[in-house]
Amino acid sequence: TQLLEQSPQFLSIQEGENLTVYCNSSSVFSSLQWYRQEPGEGPVLLVTVVTGGEVKKLKRLTFQFGDARKDSSLHITAAQPGDTGLYLCAGFYGNNRLAFGKGNQVVVIP
Amino acid sequence: NAGVTQTPKFQVLKTGQSMTLQCAQDMNHEYMSWYRQDPGMGLRLIHYSVGAGITDQGEVPNGYNVSRSTTEDFPLRLLSAAPSQTSVYFCASSRGWEAFFGQGTRLTVV
Numbered sequence: 518t519q520l521l522e523q524s525p526q527f528l529s530i531q532e533g534e535n536l537t538v539y540c541n542s543s544s545v546f547s548s549l550q551w552y553r554q555e556p557g558e559g560p561v562l563l564v565t566v567v568t569g570g571e572v573k574k575l576k577r578l579t580f581q582f583g584d585a586r587k588d589s590s591l592h593i594t595a596a597q598p599g600d601t602g603l604y605l606c607a608g609f610y611g612n613n614r615l616a617f618g619k620g621n622q623v624v625v626i627p
Numbered sequence: 628n629a630g631v632t633q634t635p636k637f638q639v640l641k642t643g644q645s646m647t648l649q650c651a652q653d654m655n656h657e658y659m660s661w662y663r664q665d666p667g668m669g670l671r672l673i674h675y676s677v678g679a680g681i682t683d684q685g686e687v688p689n690g691y692n693v694s695r696s697t698t699e700d701f702p703l704r705l706l707s708a709a710p711s712q713t714s715v716y717f718c719a720s721s722r723g724w725e726a727f728f729g730q731g732t733r734l735t736v737v
Contacts, residue, residue: 548724559631559717559728560670567724605670607726613658613677614685615719615726619669 520544521606521618529624533595538621540606541588547609549589551580554603554620563604596625629653633718633729640708640736648703648732650718658721659701660685661693663714664731670717676701708736 522541530536540549548567552560564573566582566589573580577600579592593600604621634649652659660675662685672685676695690712692704701720705712713736719726 550724550726552726557730559719559730560726561728562725565724607670609724614672614675615660615721616672616686617662617670619667 520610520616521608523606523618523621525621526619527622529626530596532598532625532627535592535594536596536623537590537592538604538623539588539590540618543587544610545586549582550607551589551591552605552607554605560605598625598627601625631718631720631727631729633732635732636730638732638734640734642708642710642736644708646705646708648716650701650703650729651699652720653699654720654722654727655698656720656722657698659695660719661701661703662717662719663687664717665714673703710736712736
C-alpha cells in the first residue's frame with residue numbers, strides 16, 4: 518500500500534513554463550517534506566510543511582500543505598533547466614517510519 | 628563535515644554471496660534508516676533504528692539484517708544475495724523531520 522501518491526509521475530515542459538505536481542494521501546500527516554533528487558545522488562530536502570493550509574516559498578518554488586494535512590503541492594514558476602530532477606514527497610507514519618512517494622520526474626527543456 | 632557516508636558506491640555480487648553495505652554519519656543523529664530505490668517503485672524502507680541498540684523492520688526487510696552498536700554506524704547486511712536485490716541502496720540519518728542521505732550504493736546481483 519502506497520501511503521503517498523504523487524502525480525503526475527512524469528512531466529516534461531519548456532523553459533519558462535509553470536508546472537504543478539501533487540502529493541496525496543488518505544492519511545493525515547503531522548508534516549510533509551519535499552525532496553529533490555538528481556541522477557546518481559541521494560535526495561536533498563527542499564522544505565517541510567507542518568501546518569494545514571501552510572504555504573512556503575523557496576525562490577521560484579511554492580509548496581502548499583492541504584488544510585486537512587493529507588496532501589501537498591509543489592508549484593514551479595518559470596521553470597529553468599536546473600529544476601530538472603525527481604521530486605519526492607515524504608512523511609512520517611507509525612513508529613518513526615519515514616515513507617516516500619514514488620516521485621514526480623520533471624524535465625525542463627531549454 | 629562529511630554528513631552521511633556510504634561504501635562502497637558500486638558492487639557486483641554473485642547469487643548467494645553475502646556482503647555488508649556500510650553507512651556512517653558524523654552528525655550525532657539518533658535516527659538512521661536504509662532504503663532501496665527501484666525504477667517506478669520509489670524509495671522503500673528496509674530497516675531503521677531510533678538509537679544505538681534499537682532496530683526495527685520497515686516495508687521490505689526480508690533478506691536483510693541490520694545492527695546498531697554505535698550512534699555513528701548502521702551497516703546493512705545481505706545474507707544471501709538474490710537478483711531481486713539488485714537496486715540502489717540509500718542510507719539516511721535524521722534530525723527531527725529532516726533526513727540526510729548518503730550518495731547511495733548501486734548493487735547488482737548476477
